[in-house]
Amino acid sequence: MTLKHVLIPALPLAAFIINILFGKAILRTKAHWIALIGVAGSFLCSLSALSGVLSGHIVNEDLFTWITSGSFKVSVGFLIDPLTAVMLIVVNTVSLLVHIYSIGYMHGDKGYYRFFAFLSLFTFSMLMLVMGNNFLQMYFGWEAVGLCSYFLIGFWYYKKSAADAAKKAFIVNRFGDFGFGLGVILIFLTFGSLHYSDVFKNPAAFAGQTIMICGHSFNLITVIALLLFCGAVGKSAQLPLHVWLPDAMEGPTPVSALIHAATMVTAGVFMVARTNSIFVLSPTAMAVVAVTGGVTAIFAATIALVQKDIKRIIAYSTVSQLGYMFVACGVGAFSAGIFHLYTHAFFKALLFLGAGSVIHAMEGEQDINMMGGLKKHMPVTYLTMLLASLSISGVPGLSGFFSKDEILWMAYAHGGGIGKFVYLLGAITALLTAFYSFRLIYVTFHGGFRGGHDKEHHLHESPQSMTLPLIALALGAVAAGYVGIPHILGGHDSFAHFLAPVVGEAEAHGSLSQEWFVMISSIVIAITGILAAYYFYIKNTKIPEGIAKNFSPIYKILFNKYYVDEIYDVLIVKPAYWFSGAVINKITDAIVIEGVVNGLPTIVEWFSRRLRKIQTGIVLHYSMFMAAGMFILLILILSKLYTGRF
């Protein structure tokens, strides 16, 4: 391992330490320089690492031993293989652009240095997550990105909603980590090591083993895979742990772009792809992954249809797109999942940063109904967001088209009911995606401005530090997919081949004509969705209101996100607090335990009081009596035992 590999995470870490220590007093408004140098250096090193991997140079080395206890031993070390290389590029590219964007976006904020410090810390953590060569280091990165997410969602901590959202994100993720942590432990007990090279050597040897849990026997590999997947469900905001991600939009928008769209939330997909050799041994686990992904995809897409907050629409879109990635993993097409992760990073980060640009111009307003006609005021933002929306909708020729089509085809060609089922969910979701994406574009940028005259005067395009990252990401949203053009379109599917040594090659059970059918129907679906949005929000704007009125129960359910938060509140949060306050604190601890445990001294005290007739009022006296009495009693009992029976 050379210095450049260590520098990849070390530079952002150094930037964090410098900024957190000296940012407030010395660097202040120049804090971004330290952070920029850190991430830019890390970016260059990861480019070099990528070129190393491309020329066949795979790194897997330990840095130092982290924990040793008996037979348990785990190191801190790095693994740089094709999968890691892709993640390094995704993380560092988006992170670098978000850093640049934030210079303009966060300008004048009183926590400026703090913001950049945490961006650096996040970048470090995410890099540790993807570069680790063992499960515990992944867990370290996993929790550390969650912590940064907590800090950055709650960046404006004086707002209660922000502080609540941050806490919620952390705690909901802990539910997932509960499973992940147990999965890691079970991996150690099964394989005797947590290092990938040991675990992935031959997991098939453990395929038939079972584990007893509460008197029932389960397939060991399935249990491990599902426990790991719990973590992925939390981090990647899949049902039923998706509730934290929309609330996470309380954080500054660059954070939403970096953490809650492009990188951290995709860690779950990365984890499943990284552990693919375990998952493929368990058809049950694979089915769970595919169905969770498919159901989440359509579930979140329906919510996105009716939301008014520009960031929440994109947030639900993210949940939905992450669902696609899990569909890919669940049907064994791990490279397709990572491919979508990679293209999604560009167009989704772009959508968020574009939304940030809009919010910046709107002076904090996030309701799209208060916007309209922005395209003439902010042409760069409009054009780049339009490209991102075309890309996510799956319009041919753009990045999103290639990756999404790959997933749908792999699902379709998976064979069996699960594949067809998730294909159907994915296809419907594609229609919804095109529709809500263009609803956002039309309502925000077309028509007339609805925010009042005062605001209209202030509308302006964002500064260059913000628009340049938009343009750079737009290039990615358009062209990033060209590394993975499928054979059917005359390409080489290079992306899948690159990843094949790590994640294997998926099998497609389908004919060429079926592949054409899937591709053409996705194109038709995308265009239908866009046209429908055009008809509803440009041509005939009365229709949406009419639908909302006529189908008001459905509209309400969707607008209130299926009331999942409310259900959790009633089923989990309230009972937990009630149990704690009314049962444990008031009754069990204060009455039952205190009563029983204090009972003995109380009785002794009562006796001693009777015996003495005179109350000294000093409890110590009673206690001495009690102690002496018990002492004699025990000596008697014990000596009896000792002399009599032993």
Added chain:
Amino acid sequence: MDYSHSLLSAIIFLPVFGGLFLFVIGRENKAVIKGIALLVTVLDFLLSLPLFIKFDKAASSMQFVEHYKWIPTFDISYYVGVDGISILMVLLSTLTAILCTLVSWNAIKDKVKEFYISLLLVEGFMIGVFCSLDMFLFYIFWEAMLIPMYLIIGVWGGPKRIYAAIKFFLYTLIGSVLMLVAIIALYLHTGTFDIVKLMSMALPYKMQIVLFWAFFAAFAVKVPMFPVHTWLPDAHTEAPAAGSVFLAAILIKMGAYGFLRFSLPLFPDASRAIAPFMTVLSVIAIIYGGIICFSQTDLKRLIAYSSVSHMGFVTLGIFALNSQGIQGGILQMINHGVVTGAMFLAIGMVYERTHTRQISDYGGLADVMPIFAAFFMLFTLAAIGLPGTNGFVGEFLIILGGFTANKTAGVFAATGIIIGAVYMLNLYQKIFFTGVNEGIKGLKDLTIREIVTLIPLIVLVFWIGFYPNAFLSFMDVSVGKLIVRVSADSLKAVLNVAVVH
């Protein structure tokens, strides 16, 4: 000069004599008294550093041993020494004592002289407990420590201090009495108070069981294990900051230490037999102590209950009876001392400014005291076991060990990581975020003295978090030996009965 042959005695008795020396100082010389107390604690800490450096990690026997006849008629001797299990506790004690002195600097205004006498005596006796290799000596230190501790709570505590102090005293006394009986029974049976000798003897199984329970009474109360934990919230809440820190960091560790030093090696067969029961109690403590935190309105009470939960992890690890569990348990004893000790120090600092422990009286402290907020955040992260902090290493090893021993227990214990995050982050939000509460406006941020008090603990949080082997390596051999002892075949008890008789 090689002074290591009397090093432990020096560490034990320097604070004791320092405390006695304070008697002759006039009570009006408060600065002198504080100065001497600080000097003594710092010197004691410096004296304990050679332990850390000279300790032979590869040796399985006791080190720095001093053995003198004391009451030959009863084979009682002054016998001290440390192994990999106790050495870290000694170091933690000497460090904690300095911090307790510093945090009391301005907080204690009445009876300053008596306070520092008590504080130094507690320190000396605590270290004595961890070093004693003679049952009789151990018992003397164990009981002697109670008196100054009782005074610290009862004299310098909050409004309900008398109630809390008596409750503390009664609970621990009942436990101790049973232990004394057990010690005498052991002596009558074996003819010795020598712990090292006892560790290689095999007692009859039935006797092991009876004595296990007698020692259990003393140790379980100290830990405190569910359901004998209710003295702890009261004692913590009413004790002054230094008292809470001593309680959290050292005193309640004596219970867990007792299990490791006596219950496991002296009654290995009983320990194995009773381990499932102990595991159940531990898991209950983890969950029960955590959930009850949700509804606490008093800052110190919340941290006290969280101690019950964290100590549940410790006993779970110990009674997993495997390497990861016990090493994790010992490490978690240190971790809990560092983190909860730090929390009580921090709370003491802010209490000195506001004179309120009600969580609802706070809010927005991050704006008013940003440095304090940063420190408290780091300790919160350690408390919820974030990787990179000491809390993670301890909890992970314990859950790993616990899961290995009993899957169901491991699963239930792991819920502790969710519960812990809920109450700690809730607490943090209520105190530091949201709007600035009227009552805390204009508070001064931490002083240099206060920052200096907290920094050693931050260093430990990350040191143990990123390089736990620096600490785990101390206990490796001793824990290995303990495991061999406790996992020996169950026939041993039957076969060796004759040997002892």
